Amino acid sequence: MTTTNSRTADHPIEQIFLERWSPRAFTGEEISEATLRTMFEAARWAPSSYNSQPWRFIYARRDNAHWDKLLGLLNEFNRSWAKTASAIVFIVSCETMAVPGKDTPVPSHSHSFDTGAAWGYLALQATFMGWHAHGMVGIDWEHVYTELNVPAGYRVEAAVAIGRQGPKTLLPEALQAREAPSPRKPLSEFVFEGGF
Numbered sequence: 702m703t704t705t706n707s708r709t710a711d712h713p714i715e716q717i718f719l720e721r722w723s724p725r726a727f728t729g730e731e732i733s734e735a736t737l738r739t740m741f742e743a744a745r746w747a748p749s750s751y752n753s754q755p756w757r758f759i760y761a762r763r764d765n766a767h768w769d770k771l772l773g774l775l776n777e778f779n780r781s782w783a784k785t786a787s788a789i790v791f792i793v794s795c796e797t798m799a800v801p802g803k804d805t806p807v808p809s810h811s812h813s814f815d816t817g818a819a820w821g822y823l824a825l826q827a828t829f830m831g832w833h834a835h836g837m838v839g840i841d842w843e844h845v846y847t848e849l850n851v852p853a854g855y856r857v858e859a860a861v862a863i864g865r866q867g868p869k870t871l872l873p874e875a876l877q878a879r880e881a882p883s884p885r886k887p888l889s890e891f892v893f894e895g896g897f
Contacts, residue, residue, distance in 0.1 A: 727864030732787035743826030749815035753798035
């Protein structure tokens with residue numbers, strides 16, 4: 702069994718999977734372009750159907766020209782804590798893909814699934830580097846497509862706040878009690894041999 706972060710896995714796994722969690726308290730320190738590029742590079746190597754690589758990342762680092770726009774596309778609750786992140790990333794997926802033998806792109810059944818794999822790689826790379834990535838879907842859905850110039854045929858999947866973990870006292874009082882790694886359901890609730 703593997704234990705870290707007050708979490709214990711029921712079966713042996715690499716420690717990084719338990720170290721990865723989604724804090725909300727961030728220090729607000731600057732993140733370099735090179736550090737972010739390393740996280741995106743990890744995402745680049747995720748598997749995808751027909752190697753279509755449907756993921757797209759739109760980001761802003763703290764205090765750059767795009768920060769206020771991207772922060773403003775989060776809902777009020779997420780803005781209340783993500784404002785101390787070092788970067789905000791919006792994850793978008795392409796709904797079509799090129800396949801061998803076809804002259805035009807075809808609908809991709811797995812674009813969201815594949816993009817989720819890329820997000821997972823990014824989150825694990827962030828953890829490995831001493832950063833944390835917190836995914837969220839509390840987004841201003843009414844404006845996100847136009848504000849980010851998302852073309853037709855693409856789906857906004859989620860946003861991510863990336864930062865160095867800070868003390869929970871940085872959070873509004875109501876959130877401080879929730880600032881801990883969360884548990885997981887046992888395998889028996891979601892793994893079935895031979896059928897549901």
